[in-house]
Amino acid sequence: MISDVDKTTSLHLNNEVQFLCFTLDNESNSQLYAMNVFKIREIIYYNGEFTETAGENDGIMLGFLTVRGESIPLVDMKRWLHYSSQDTQRDLRPYSIEGKKSLVVICNFSNHTIGLKILGVKRIIQKNWSEVSVGSEYGFDSDSKVTATTKYDDGSVIQILDVEKMILDAFPMLEDFSGLELQPIETIRSNKIILLVEDSKSAAKSLQKIIEKLDLKYFTFPNGRILLDYLKSDNNIEHIGAIITDLEMPEVSGFEVLKQVKENPQTKHIPVIINSSMSSDSNKQMAKVLDADGFITKSNALEIEELLKQYLTEY
Structure with missing residues (x-):
């Protein structure tokens, strides 16, 4: 069910998505959480031992589990929901998921494999992105995990x-490493504006750092619908150098953005670059079929630099 990549890719084309719905506590009316099915490799009951992290075992990370010889970091999702970057020393053990067995979602995204400990799976639901609302519309603050x-x-x-924010909260050193990756990229001489489309605040922040390092101007949009509305209302289309868009987003997916931009005679000349943690061969092929200018x-700072140098003729 989860490995049906082609089916999931076709969902993107119809501006649809599948979510795994799960719970983190035993309450009869417990809050339902979800993540994109396409990021999930497998779901397992893990009965084996896991290697605890060094030092106090009171944070987000529980340790490392071994699955078919592969060592995978394990995060307690309920602990993470109670984690605050303003109080990194807080003891999160009281919020641990309690269960006889460890139900673990193994995920692959953004070049990382990670295990997420949950309590129970409800089921997989299918939604049109128009039925998914951006978090900020519900009043979530900027540090929200939703x-x-x-x-x-x-x-x-x-x-x-x-989940992108969860990765950075669990492994803060990755944000520091991103600074090292920025060192090789160089300024691009261009007055063109780059449009960034990304619903994850942490992922948007990473993109912004890269574009700032390239010394380019940019606007950021939290979903594809707002980006498309901007293109329809903006009278300065000629000043847009490229669009860099995520795939999975509320309201309008990245594939839908790509389709509409390329089908519109006024915008089809704008390079559209897909920026996604879901970099399967089927997604790359579908992006190519829809005339994406890069995936x-x-x-990835170096890949972004290479493509923008290619499409910004003033560098």
Whole structure:
């Protein structure tokens, strides 16, 4: 079910998505959470031992589990929801997921493999992106771990978690490493504006750092709908140098952005670069079929520099 890559790619073409709905506590009316199915490699019950992290075992990370010889970091999702970057020394053990077995979602995204400990799986739901609301519309603050929401069958709210933010919270050293990766890239001489489309605040921040390092102007949009509305209302299309868009976004997906930009005679000349953690061969092929001008692994600075140098003729 989860490995059906071609089916998931076709969902993107119809501006649809599948979410795994899961719970983190035993309450009968417990909050439902969700993440994109396409980021999931497998779901397992893990009965084996895991290697605890060095030092106090009171943070987000529980340690490392071994799956078919592969060592994978394990994060307690309930602990993460109670984590605050303003109080990194807080003891999160009282918020641990309690269960007889460890139910673990193994995920692959942004060149990382990670295990997420949850309590229970509800089911997989299919939604049109128009049925998914941007988190900020529900008043979530800037440090929120919820990137968007949608509704379950009974009308209850499902909170879609920002897994990119979870990665940086669990492994803060990765944000520092991104600074080292920026060192080789050089300024691009251009007055063109780069349009960035990304619903994850942490991922958008990474993109912005790269574009600033390239010394380019940019505007950031939290979803594809707002980007498309901007293109329709803007009278300065000629000043746009490129669009860099995520694939999975509330309201309008990245593939839908690509389709509409390339089908519009006024905007089809604008280079559209897909920036996604879901870099499967099928997604890359579909992007090519839809005339994407590039497909890069999530916020890879060198790949972004190479493509923008290619399309910004004033460098």
